[in-house]
Amino acid sequence: MADGKDIDLDIQQWQNIMQETYTSLSPFDSTSIDDLRRVTALVRAPWTEGGPVMQRIEEKHVGTYSTRIRLYYPNHDQACPTLIYIHGGGYIIFSLDTHDRLMREYASRANVVVIGVDYSLSPEVKYPRAIYEIVSVIQWLREQNATDLSIDVNRMAIGGDSAGANLSVATNLRLRALNEPVLVAQLLNYGVYDRVRPTSDSYVRYNDPKYRLNAEEMQFYFNNYIQNEADYDDPYVCPLHADLHGLPPSFLTITECDVLFDENRSMAEALRKANVNVEEHIYHGTTHSFLEAVRIATISNKALDDACQWLIKQFY
Template sequence: MTLNPKFENLLKTDFESLYSLGIEKLREYYSKSWDDFKGIPEEVGSVVNRVVKTSIRDTPIRVYYPKTTGIYPALIFIHGGGFVLGNIDVYDPICRKITNNVNCAVISIDYGLAPEHKFPKPMEECYQVTKWVFENADELHVNPDTIAIGGDSVGGTLSAVISQLSRDKGEFSLVYQVIINAILELDGQTPSRIENGEGYRLTTKGIAWFNQQHLNDISEAKSPLASPLLADNFADLPPACIITSEYDPLRDEGENYAERLSAAGVNVCLKRYDGIIHGFFNMQSTLEEARDALALVCTKLREAFNQ
């Protein structure tokens, strides 16, 4: 399918030149760049900002509650941004929409960014916050038997890794995972990395730049804790909703991950959005496909929480 014409103006930006801005200016640019796309925040029942003490640092989280009362199922949400950019504010409207549409609590993690916090710190931090949510479920008014995890881009990467760790460590049990446009093999070599390596916002050079910021050495990309597609075992993982985009260099690894899960007996919902680029999920105010993807995620979460 041809590229969606709604991306025409966006793709006039020379994204690769942005990496020379310096980390702080790039972070500022990235956060503001979503303002015209992410939509107006919806009113929810309440929003609570908290801090979780982890071995990495004091980690800010934001907890969204629906307008109903009771004990809620919960989605632990991890934002995207290549491990270098982004924050919970960028995905605030998304978290609010999920809270209202699923009638669940959403717990958004503001993990430490690279290069200040290199691998494996973001993974360890998010794992510890997830464990804390289970341990403090009563205080959070959350049902520990109905907790899912998910995220966009590297948020999906971290969600996949934590799902694997939850199975291997046995410290908590997730009921579902949502993986959207995720990088699942950091140094991967797939056809989509070549086909979509230039001109579609996230580029091959951009991926290499993010890896350089995030990893201490490129050899770490071979660890399943960085690249969950390289895990030895895909059995007994939570059911998954995996979303990919036709013009995303990360398309193939998302679909390969879905195949590995399915072959191992895991229930998988895979949907590719044709004509669409990386990062589309947060373009709720401008893209019908983004709204459709959100509706799909909400449907799958409701199903997982009601089983």
């Protein structure tokens, strides 16, 4: 197991500040979903402050499931490219609010409309409900032709972090299965692509609280998300083992100090083997969720710039 000295100094500062907030909010029951949602939202709140100012932000309820979406418009009213963003949180926590700063950063840096999807969390609903909701939002956008929303439905990408990256890939797989067009690109930040593999090198090396995410947490998330063990065989749950042919160009933001490191490298290779155009970046010294440290971390800013430069190339 690593000793924690390999963590970037800015990222370590970010982790230390968050840990102080967690400590100030103790005691709380880490096995209670309600407590987890309340506390993690409070811990994340300061990190959503500041950042780019949008021309306007709108919310709507759309699609078969009346799913709430939030639209971020950086500076224009004409039809323009769009990034549909799926927040992480192990399928059970976080929200549009915890990822508000991150979505504004993407909108501003890539000059695109960002649409955050407020999919239903587990365990109130189980797999595959979240995927169906996201697909329904995309279908609604396409059916409306989204002209009144000032977006170009022929230039829509999807992206997300952690569980949100998983749901992004699963959404494209679902669209392909329905014989509907996949989105033009997928932006995948430190995603979950396989079941917990506690003997893999990265799980062994980084399975410690100092690196933020550990095997016990991951298993807890999966236990609340899936309906039964058989779901692990479903490619929508573990897309690392899916047929990935026909998926769009993919950008993978990979955290070095993360139990998910190995499966992210494996996912990049699996996509390449499926003839998908892949760009992957490993950010050394970073831990899970490091993009949320954009307010203070140079490496988080670099990662966002790298992704947005790539995204712009996919649209133009």
